[in-house]
Amino acid sequence: MKQRVSIIGASGYSGAELLSLLSRHPYAEVTSVFANSSAGKRVEELYPAFRGTAAGSLVYGEFSPAAVAKDDIVFIALPSGEAMKHVPALIDAGKRVIDLGGDFRLKDSSLYTKYYKHDHTAASYLPKAVYGLPEWNADAIRSAQLIANPGCYVTSALLPLLPLLKEGLVEPNGIVISSMSGVSGAGRSASTELSFTEVNESVKAYKATVHQHTPEIETVLTDFGGRTATVTFVPHLIPVTRGIFSTMYLRPAAPLTADDIRAVLTRQYASAPFVRLIGEASPEIKHVQHTNFIDIGWKPDPRNGTLVLFSVIDNLVKGAAGQAVQNMNLLIGANETEGLR
Amino acid sequence: MKQRVSIIGASGYSGAELLSLLSRHPYAEVTSVFANSSAGKRVEELYPAFRGTAAGSLVYGEFSPAAVAKDDIVFIALPSGEAMKHVPALIDAGKRVIDLGGDFRLKDSSLYTKYYKHDHTAASYLPKAVYGLPEWNADAIRSAQLIANPGCYVTSALLPLLPLLKEGLVEPNGIVISSMSGVSGAGRSASTELSFTEVNESVKAYKATVHQHTPEIETVLTDFGGRTATVTFVPHLIPVTRGIFSTMYLRPAAPLTADDIRAVLTRQYASAPFVRLIGEASPEIKHVQHTNFIDIGWKPDPRNGTLVLFSVIDNLVKGAAGQAVQNMNLLIGANETEGLR
């Protein structure tokens, strides 16, 4: 039987990607799409790629709790600070909620305030939130009411790092995560800084060491890896539309060969349908675009006591909408890959 | 009085950039351009941007020592392994030579063989080579006969790293250099891997930890920084035509503030005309394109015991042709910025 699902914040890039995935999902029926700034417009007016499809004819509405009264699952794809306004009522009404934003990823609301620069107004709901990283938290996800979908950079970093940390093979401090992201990660908005002329033929770092994904990475490394870890995270904006490439630099606790790395990653991910281990090589963004895959490569540098890990994802799919659908699949007892291949 | 200069390997991107700079230089007269594969063609046939200029009408010749008999300075912009075939005769004939390639950068020919994958056939000329990093080696450059122009990545890494290493402020081991380069750095050649379709909308790392610039960086850090240093160097190919962005991750020997970094860099570069210190911020490739500038930024991350340094250059200018002209200026006693502003 199909789940009735709706999307709050369906006019952004993640929301549109989610709509695209859900509208073709065998077990989902998208009942409504909400986007206050575009209320009254059809989806295909904002996203003409949807022309000629049923999803394209949906009309953005203004969200109200009553509008989702008959829905089973509500997805939220809003900027930080917005989901917390809607989640309490939705949870109290018994809805299952998958939030693609950052509002319910950090259990510690003071960390939230520090990195997101505003207070958390629904902190009492934080304990209900289950971290939606399917490869590490599937059981909890299956029975969750509120799922906090991981950040895009975070997903790209956690999946390679966690197995090594969990097995105690690398130093948990001094971890370096050097990431490059395509511009769609910044969302759909009017900004001189994100204009083609400014971004094309250039690269810049931004929010170096203070990006809000930093505490999320550290928290999850500790929660699932079992160690207090600190990371230096530096994201770079590159002239690419979709995709994240993360290069991680670690110090092995004891010498590790490429085969050792493969063994530990294989132990963890042998049956993970969206993790591809590519060996002592570099992944490439183009190989995962428009897919829910993460490709992971590695390269020990024993001369310098360093281990290099690489990963690539599509920031809008495995980094957002695809992972949200993967979480929904777990939630409804479907095959994890349903609607994602 | 003008120097008579010629360029061997003038049909590649670095060679063409060099021709562009030298043809407008007040103290240089380009007498001949050599490119065996394009012999007989006019420069403007390969590079129509030169149409309507005197340089555009030059005809590529086949190089022979006799052809440069009357020249003062010979620039070489050939792939590795090629310059070493010409340098001995040129040096023996009393020419001053500026080599933009890698053949004379490493004093240790066994390192050369290891990283460049072929033997060095002119090792006896290595002691004559002076490393052409003007900000650190100006005196030696002024009186050199053979100048080894630094590698593009190397330049971007050395200028930020050297002052900190020299003053003993950072650990000389475990240095991480995570670089991104535009595609012109790979030269002008027919290659499926470098085709637009393969490079656009993607990123990949290549030669991670084994790139031939690794020993060059380490050697120069030791020679000028005064410490045995080891680095993990990972270059990434990004969809940009020109430019290198390097992000470096260091461990301070003792806590360093942003002001400390500014102080040490300022001590070194206060009078360096092409080094711009931009503070606790990220530089951007577009700000240095088509210029000989290097922009350097920094960001301490005391939480994690890490210091992040950033730099950007135009790989064809400060990373190749521009720096070569800067070296020529020193060599001929001209103002270091002549022809480069």
Place this chain on the structure above:
Amino acid sequence: MKQRVSIIGASGYSGAELLSLLSRHPYAEVTSVFANSSAGKRVEELYPAFRGTAAGSLVYGEFSPAAVAKDDIVFIALPSGEAMKHVPALIDAGKRVIDLGGDFRLKDSSLYTKYYKHDHTAASYLPKAVYGLPEWNADAIRSAQLIANPGCYVTSALLPLLPLLKEGLVEPNGIVISSMSGVSGAGRSASTELSFTEVNESVKAYKATVHQHTPEIETVLTDFGGRTATVTFVPHLIPVTRGIFSTMYLRPAAPLTADDIRAVLTRQYASAPFVRLIGEASPEIKHVQHTNFIDIGWKPDPRNGTLVLFSVIDNLVKGAAGQAVQNMNLLIGANETEGLR
């Protein structure tokens, strides 16, 4: 029941796109992929995006007629001049063949020689070829043994032009087709001209007025439009990976309003599942990327006695592999959209 299908020339971009579509098609089983230059390699070695899929594990073979003895349908995605070497034997062996290249599109072998610059060595098979433009030739396609899949530019031009020509609403001479194509249209090959550095931040026209798609457009306009037509076709290469944008300039035989245009296009395409009429507006390449849609827009300019038509397609899908699958669907009696949504 599934058709047994194979692909000759599966290592190029069109071949890979075809493999991707066919491997997920409900009525097709890809039995073999041929690519002489890559024989012995797995598909995922050339195209790592296929990792983790069944298609990715296929091994490229060398083509021989015996190797397809049990297949029902053979797709050919080879450069011009190559398909004609294989088609006679395949046809004689009773295979159904869909050729994505240009060898069987022109009935007049002298035109072929003139524009393709080599002789046609299988001219006696030209009469068997059915032109694979589903929106105009579906009945013949259903019963064809040899289908000539239209050229990419041709598809983008014919679908907007034909209805107007057929109804006699525009002058059949003096038609202008000004097209822009992404670089994947040039195929997967090592070429300095197609390197990122050469293509990025630039535009050029090529083969203006003499491109081999010119006679194909004129022939089909005459065959299906019922008028002798001549066109000036100018393709431009733009820094985009996938997609064609065609702007056509026509002279109306009598004044035409925007509503008139909509009426005539609607008459023709009301039930065509992949044609989207977007009105007096410009289509955009991004709206059709990775789909089999063609979006058509229009804009009369009565001041100047001109009618402007616009179209966009994905050159690898509607312009090649997608249209080939659409043709296969007709051939096997399946729904035209099977495997393409």
Place this chain on the structure above:
Amino acid sequence: MKQRVSIIGASGYSGAELLSLLSRHPYAEVTSVFANSSAGKRVEELYPAFRGTAAGSLVYGEFSPAAVAKDDIVFIALPSGEAMKHVPALIDAGKRVIDLGGDFRLKDSSLYTKYYKHDHTAASYLPKAVYGLPEWNADAIRSAQLIANPGCYVTSALLPLLPLLKEGLVEPNGIVISSMSGVSGAGRSASTELSFTEVNESVKAYKATVHQHTPEIETVLTDFGGRTATVTFVPHLIPVTRGIFSTMYLRPAAPLTADDIRAVLTRQYASAPFVRLIGEASPEIKHVQHTNFIDIGWKPDPRNGTLVLFSVIDNLVKGAAGQAVQNMNLLIGANETEGLR
């Protein structure tokens, strides 16, 4: 002696390019730069590429007539509708003015109102304006007080078209101008439509047949070409930062060979320093980027009674700031190429 010059609207892309050119011009001294929205900021804050240069230290001021009291020449690089607010006072005060915008290009203010969608409030100054196309109007420019610098698209179209029209070799009606422009032509502004994510990997036409450069092209074709001409002008936005590529389709009055075209263009442009005639070939944007050149190519298509002309310019240089400096050179009696090579 140096001219005292100032720039109103110096914070946009054209203004910044102009500042870059004027600050290196031997006969100009930039006394002030005005940009109300950025008043109080240094140029290098908005354009860090200027760091380390004198121009970078200039502070944007708010414009007032008093602020330019001692200046000789005032450049205006403002959006349409803005220059007309300042020009009357400047002209009355005896300043020489070069306006890069559209306000004084059309002599007929009703045409202005029709295409620019607002009234002209300084129509009485239109007769004073001299059209700043140096290759066709040099004498008038030399003695002008108010120069209307041509539009970017207009420049790319007029220079190829005018000689043919003037000699009566092509039909003056039914001319088609199909142009592609880089994104910097749209100015420096916050806009979702111009964001990297929207522009990259796509193409769209905009303002087809109704762009405000249409009447400018037609007026100048008539004024300098001596014929009443009508054009269909369709601009396309492409994922390039800088550059315009225009393809023009004409109907020859009598058959014209490629040699004929060369002859007529050579007659007109033999001594024009910035016009390069490249023959029966396509120009390429990259060959003119960052230069004041226009490259013109051509290709007759006698089969279809059509003549194709091509041109490329850098929209910010020959299409704006470079041409403005070329006009200033004429105005001050300097060599036309001063500061532009």
